[in-house]
Amino acid sequence: MKGFGVTLSIGVIASLISAMLLSRVLTEVAATWMPRVMKSRAGGLSGPGRIRRWLENSGPDLMKRRKLWLGISGLAVVLAVTGIATRGLNFGVEFTGGRIVEYSTTKPVDIDVARSAVSDAGFPRAIVQTSGDQDISVRTSDLTNEDVEKIQKSLAEEGGGATKQRDELIGPSLGDELRQKALIALGVALLVQLAYLTIRFRWTFGAGAVLAMFHDVLIVVGVFAWLGKPIDGVFLAALLTVIGYSVNDSVVVFDRVRELWGANPKKPFAEIANQGVLQTIPRTINTGMGALFILAALAVLGGDSLTDFAIALLIGIVVGTYSSVFTGTPLAVVFERYAKSPPPHAKTKSRPSRPRSSGDSGAVV
Template sequence: CPPAGDPARRVAIVLDDKIVSSPQVDPSVACRSGISGGSTQITGTFDSSEAKELALLVNGGALPVPVETIEQRTVGPTLGAEAITASAWAAVIGTAVTSLFIIAVYRLVGALATVALACYGLISYAALAALGATLTLPGLAGFVLAIGMAVDANVLVFERAREEYASRHRPTPRSSLTVGFRKAFSAIADSNITTLIAAGLLFFLASGPVRGFGVTLGIGVLASMVSALVITRALADHAVARPRLRRHPHLTGIAHTGTVRDRLTRTHPNLMRHPRRWLAASAAVLVLAASGIAVRGLDFGVEFTGGRLIEYTTATPVDPDRARTALADAGFPRAVVQTSGDNQFTVRTHQLSNAQAATVTDTITGLTHQADKIRDEAIGPSLGKELRQGALIALVVALGAQLVYLAARFRWLLGTSAVAALAHDVVILIGIFAWLGKPIDGVFLAALLTVIGYSVNDSVVVFDRIRELGRRDGKAPLARVANEALLQTLPRTVNTGMGAAFILTALAVLGGETLTDFALALLVGLVVGTYSSMFTATPLAIQLHQRTQGRTKF
């Protein structure tokens, strides 16, 4: 039996040399020469017949102790029907607005990219259905990140194609598009490989919601690469080869450079003239965020701290959404309400005093003729110590693996700068939530993992261009090379950021109270990640390069 700190501490129930089930052992159960007492739970999306079949298989196994079904219940979702509907509409509206933005900026090839994104959704859904995976909020976060990477891959290709057409090295949109795919491939590959490394390690080393994030992120990244590099390329290459488009190249969306690039070409600002000033600004924001953590502290949610669970049976059916609203008005905005049977539901909150518990009961009673309390107990954290340790270990190993990969691809200097910028983003996001008094819960955990993936992806794109320009002119100062790289990738950064912002804003405004914090964290992470890749990671790389007296080669 593994030690109590090991996330793999489970009971394997074996019948005919096949594992029937492997429920996790409760941390309170002693484990020396075997389980000497206590209980464990087998949870999952079972219907009544499947639960009975599993009970029969367990009873037919070779356990030396009898197994009895103590309790069996079906619970409703933690997100209410209204919240789920609102979230679905927010996703639809946000995706539609993003698609319109991509079409407006990139015209025909943008329209074809939206078709490829729809194919991405179908491929991802089919993969999840084939695996029998359950979509959770962390899983949704993985898909949000993968959608952003799919959009980013298309934008990278289209911007490189525009550069080729504007330079007159490629006389037609088709030839420019071909070169755009070839030159953008390294940035796309590096960003997706680093993300796949993290997804794989999270899947193998973590458990619970973090593992679910790794599953959907891995599926989403693979589907996004197929969408961008295969479907978009096939559709766009076929379309721009049409004779009419050869006569009217402006319709393709490739034959013009775009507003952002035109303005940068005219002004050509030197963003990296004073890299220490950018680092000083980043340090100031970092100190401000860290002071929020020190002064205000972190408000950990029920998933981390545990709390109180009260179950009621009512004389008449009570809509869970009404109960959530009533409890929020009574001063319990984070109460989790779930149905648990006919005219039964549970309320899960932080630790409550007896007076607060009485207020909860009075609030529920006010929604129906009669509400009887049938269970009232203290509960432990759903993200317990073992899960938290496993998630932390998986995250540290994933970041270490990404650092090794980035160091191999971009040398240690750029890899170290990318990871430092990632740590900068994480501290700032946590600090902002501390100052705002927002909870650090499972929703925030999902958003934090997404921000980490986005931050690395953004830095990789900038560093890939620095490497390309550095190899072209090996004698140029790194500050000048980095400035050119930033100016060339800025149109991609603006367009990708705008596309992601539309979806996240729709979730924040229309997704209901449950997803507001999730969308807010992602919006903050989007802004901070974009800033850090340009004005934290890049100036830091310049300063480190100067300290090595320019010995690092790119």
């Protein structure tokens, strides 16, 4: 899980640099060398797409029905909490304890082949990892001596022989410690996001975004509770990723809302919020669809060990896309009724028809 966090952090920083520098430079080069193509509809820079123009000119008033959207979100949270309370959480071996057995094969075995062999032996939920060129560790709960021999035999068929190198038990005290750290990690993530959004925007925006994130977390956990899927370290990594994705969508929406509100401070906030949401919907759909394609392929082709991870992210992205529009923004509208701080004043001219560099252009949709 720590390795996943480090890899994701490096990827986010690299993506930020490439989006701010490389993409801009390459676009300017293409616009210079191929001006006609870039200004045509195929180039994507000729202007907003038809859906974007329709949303801006005659789109629906989503914030007028904010009570309906908040009611749907509340019902989803109630169903999720009901699943957690009635079905319980199926904690994985990291949180409940279990057994780790390490085998050394005669010849190297690909990790996917090893996972398939352990799954065929009757342990599809076991965590299979490589700990060397020819060492394979298997971690799962309720593993008897007969099960250990069965897994060893299955790995021996793939690796030309297998020898047991290590056999250890994970006590429940370690599982309790990991569970406590997992809750602390989730709490810190929510609090840091609240502090960032409050400083970056307004407390009303921050509260709406954090409640939307909490809504996303509860729904993903609730779905896994209803399905009986394991809550393990991989799931926790997916859950933290969902939190980051959810706040990313909310920041894009609230940034546009703030820009429009600064240019029209006397206009009702509900109308401003609705306009900002409609202008960022194409960007939200484009980003979400791109992620869904990748995760769907991962769920189908990634094997048993990555299926639950992909499913958690698929659910989280769908729910997070919904909540940024239909939960976080309506909550901000409600909170603004009780806010005592004045609205922002215009400092620069707003250009609502110009696509933003954050990727909300409607050229694709």
